[in-house]
Amino acid sequence: MSTFQVKALNTLYNYKKKKIKIYIGLGISAAVLIILGIVMAIILVMGAFGVLTNQKELVPTSDYSDINISEIGENQIPAEYIPLYKKAAEKYKLPWTLLASIHRIETRFSSIKKMESNVGAQGPVQFMPCTWVGWGHPSCSGLGKGNISKSQMSDLKTIKKYGGYGVDANGDGKADIWNLEDSIYSAANYLAASGAAKGDFQKAIFAYNNADWYVQEVIQYMDLYGSGKAEEVNxxxxxxxxxxxxxxxxxxxxxxxxxxxxxxxxxxxxxxxxxxxxxxxxxxxxxxxxxxxxxxxxxxxxxxxxxxxxxxxxxxxxxxxxxxxxxxxxxxxxxxxxxxxxxxxxxxxxxxxxxxxxxxxxxxxxxxxxxxxxxxxxx
Missing domain, CATH: 3.90.1720.10 (endopeptidase domain like (from Nostoc punctiforme))
Known part of the structure; x- marks a missing residue:
């Protein structure tokens, strides 16, 4: 190969390297611009969603001790349940009114005779068995009814094994989905893990029941029971x-x-x-x-x-x-x-x-x- 050919090839090689560097530089710049565009789009979408849903800004907090019961709450919530809501809420760092509202909506404060829904939800706050025991249970799929024996439903080792949210709140050695104390603490456990402990009540409530109307209704009762802002007009x-x-x-x-x-x-x-x-x-x-x-x-x-x-x-x-x-x-x-x-x-x-x-x-x-x-x- 002649010297001229070698020089020509080197020149061509160096030219291609420069072009590659240019392309890489342009590619990186374009990628950065695309990523920034995506981030800005997400921010704009989230901002628009905040306007459309008309929700308050969520401010994470662990101190809800200053939530006093309203007059309407005093008239509607059975007095004997309030200490239970407050203890569970204190442990899991969420508002006690959230637990009271869910208990009210699910079973009218346990006043419904048959506390088992058509889809299999059970107990005072209507847990699906698979959420209680854990979705890792081999029978769990679909809506979460599963095929779980009574002994497994309350067994603490089984619940731990399968990642469930059932809690033994009364210290009797089992997590009973039909026991009010166990179920309220378990609801607090699940809600806290789903975002309530960080102040994201909307996310937590939606995880509890995947329906927008349910989220709004729970928030309505939270506000009604805790703030008492509404006053009756003649x-x-x-x-x-x-x-x-x-x-x-x-x-x-x-x-x-x-x-x-x-x-x-x-x-x-x-x-x-x-x-x-x-x-x-x-x-x-x-x-x-x-x-x-x-x-x-x-x-x-x-x-x-x-x-x-x-x-x-x-x-x-x-x-x-x-x-x-x-x-x-x-x-x-x-x-x-x-x-x-x-x-x-x-x-x-x-x-x-x-x-x-x-x-x-x-x-x-x-x-x-x-x-x-x-x-x-x-x-």
Missing amino acids: FGNMNPGKGKGPEAAEKAIKAGLELVGKSPYNWGGGRNQFDINRRSFDCSSFVHWMYAQGGVNLGEVSSVVTDSLVKLGKKVDAKDMKRGDLVFFDTYKTNGHVGIYLGDGKFLNDNSSHGVKVDEMNNTYWRGHFSGVVRRVVN
Whole structure:
């Protein structure tokens, strides 16, 4: 091979090395930009999710000792259970009201005679057997009913072996899914491990029961039992709101009434055209949509929440409210739910239990959550 050929090959080789270095440099830069783009997208999505779900920022804490029982909690929660909730909550570093709320929703504070569901959940707080004993058990799959013997269900060694959450709280040497003390401590154990001990109550509650409506209902009772923010208002002095409201309000109400019993609740829904087309809303997006049908814009639909709606229009005393006014309720937080007042003590709303429905403001639940916040958005 000639010297010229060697030099030519070396030149070509060096040129290729430079090109490779350039390509590698560009590749790394592009990769960095792509990664940064993905990270920013995730941050934006998470931020948007926070707006859509209208949730409080979760602040991890291990001190919930200052949670006092509200008057409504005193009237609803059996007094003998409260020390148990508090002891279990203290051990697992979560709010005692979380345990009380789950006990209330699952079995009405153990007042239901048959505490075994159709899918196999058992006991005062409705544990699935596989969650109690552990999903490592060879019979566990599907929803978690399993095929676990009674002796294995309460055996502490078996529970430890298979990674279950059943706890022997009363010290009798077994974890009894039917025993109230064992079950409350076990619920606290599971919730803490699922995020509650770090302040992520939404994640923990969803792990307990994979349903958005369940999460919201538990949070509602937590707020009701612990804060007592809602005060009962004397409905006897309220304007009955008979007759027709403003034209825009009547159009809004007419549109909303057509969806009664036809539109299931969708937490965070109703903020994009796909959801709107299929009439899939939560409370605030439903109110926004109704008034849009009446030609009234209640703000940007993509970011509508109860906190934005409560700032619109003018404040009205509860005793002076009229048909078409927005009424707010202290559910999982202050002003956490909204509907449109119809008159005669009724209001139209989209709630997690029934979807779009006409409810009585004077029933036990809504009366206990209404603190008199009313806004008039049309005259």
